[in-house]
Amino acid sequence: MKATRTGSSSALTPRQEEILELVTRGISNKAIAAQLGISIDTVRRHGARIKQKRAASTTSSIACQHLWARLDNALALSLPDHGLTPAETRVVAFLCRGLSSKEIARALKISSRTVDKHREHVLRKLGMHSTRQLTAWVAGQCAKSGVPVAPDKS
Template sequence: MEAREISIVVAEDHALVRQGLRLMLSVEPRLKWRGECGDGERALELVRTLMPDVLLLDLGLPLLDGLSVMQAITAAGLPTRVLVVTARQDPQSFQAALAFGAHGYMLKTDDADALVAAIRTVADGGYHVSAELAGLMAPADVEPVEALTSRELDIASRVGSGLSSKQIGVELGISEHTVRKHRENIARKLGLRNAAELVAWVVRHRLPEA
């Protein structure tokens, strides 16, 4: 079966960066460029009207910053998934983006192949955090690997590979509901707020891919 098309909107305040992304992504057969903008208010408007699968979002936008855009998307219950693409590498921006519901966080210094892979992962229900950024979670913020059971470690590693709960359930022969319960237990034990933070934890602890 042919993979489904992924619609994309890009919110980035530098026109040259937008043009570069458009040229780069236009050669990818699964990706469909739906729109672009240079400020946060327009980004939110495009998400509401076009309902793209993925919003590539810079944090430093004028009029409405990236965190506020994510907050509005979540509050409105919009289905668009958000992949942050930014130059910011500070722990405050990284952790705030994850807390506000980002499904991925990448640096503008990451290469094109990594970005395309991240878009596909996020669009298919998974999460992606650049390996370079995962270390920004302070060691004191989370419990050690030993806090998890072998089954929880297995599921955590699969989440870290970008798999959704449904995909993990199929691979392990268990229900999606059971996977979600395991993930809730993992998050409670580790003090994490969402799947993107779990991905960052997996990368930081260098868990092997399932």
């Protein structure tokens, strides 16, 4: 039965579109499940399919996916001074690309615990509770600053 689905389109289903919209607004899986009247496991399964179809490594990164080609410049243009250190800003950029703490640590040549502390400080400074909420906020800030929403196809 699964073999017939291997050739499935990369287009999102209406339910996946609905969940994607909620994810990009920074809403948690638990809140999405409650809002749509489905189980958290169902939300996670849809999330996994969305990530696969969008070639994203994390659900949190989907909100910023349209910024990946220009992410560093977009962050510099769209993030007003919120008291973030340069190291914290670099961590935000990697989080928006969907990297894990270990991957960020390797890229920045620091420990993954240091990355986690930077993430914790960023969330506290911005009054947020999750990386998903952070990346949705970054995408929103970029949109308000006039950063293009369409991916760079050059």
